[in-house]
Amino acid sequence: MHGLINRSIEAFIAYTYGPETWAGIASAAELPATGFEPLQSYEDTVTARVLAAAADALQREQAAILEDAGHYLVTNPGLPAPRRLLRFGGDTFADFLHSLEDLHDRARLALPDLDLPRIEVTEDVPGRFTLRHAWAAGLGPMITGALRAMADDYGALALIEPGRGRRDDGQETISVRLLESDFAQGRDFSLGRLAP
Structure with missing residues (x-):
């Protein structure tokens, strides 16, 4: 790891x-x-x-600790890099979810040895997503925690539920139901600093 x-x-x-x-x-x-x-x-x-x-x-439970750690990574103001990396994914939470398929490669540009999981995203019907990943056994809740924090970051109302354990092929799933894209005011984000 x-x-x-x-x-x-x-x-x-x-x-x-x-x-x-x-x-x-x-x-x-x-x-x-x-x-x-x-x-x-x-x-x-x-x-x-x-x-x-x-x-x-x-x-x-270990899963609860990991989920909270994933949330912490995105929300801690003393650690802006993970949030910035994730926010490069798009202007809306739905765009962000689709961009997760590129996260593995984007992270490796910054840290070539960092082996984040490859995430496959399927939009089953509009607003309902299934995410599949095969991260190291047991670490999937970190992704769930980060996703919940990112929904808040975008101001989206989403129901995010981990699947029921690891499948035989090593994959885990997370279901995301996007209920409302503009539920609340999201956190400000810009790619760079604005000139004075």
Whole structure:
């Protein structure tokens, strides 16, 4: 697993639950005191140990922790890069959903070693989408959390539901029902700074 993914889980837990809580989780998962290096790769078993220790310490399901971490990645003002990368996908939430098929390649332009999942998007009927991905086992809830945050970011009202586990072919699904594109005021976004 890319260190940036592990580092984002670390940052979410330390920010939300405090550095002492993260230190206890890191110790239980037998991590070095320095934490994760964002540009280093780690065995998937390391991520699994962290998630198991976090679930135990926080008394929460791993999926709930990951979903909250995905939401945190998009909404934390101290981490603008993930939101900007995602907002390049389009002017509306529907455009953004269609652009997810390109996210893997866009992310690799910035970080060639970052292996985000390839996402296949199908618009079954207008406003109803099915997303399929085969990310590392168990990490799909991060995508769900990020999608929910992006719906809010665009001001869209959407029902976003993960599928019921991993299929035999390794794929997971997420269903998105776009109820209203302009439900609320979205967050401001521009590709660059405006000249004074």
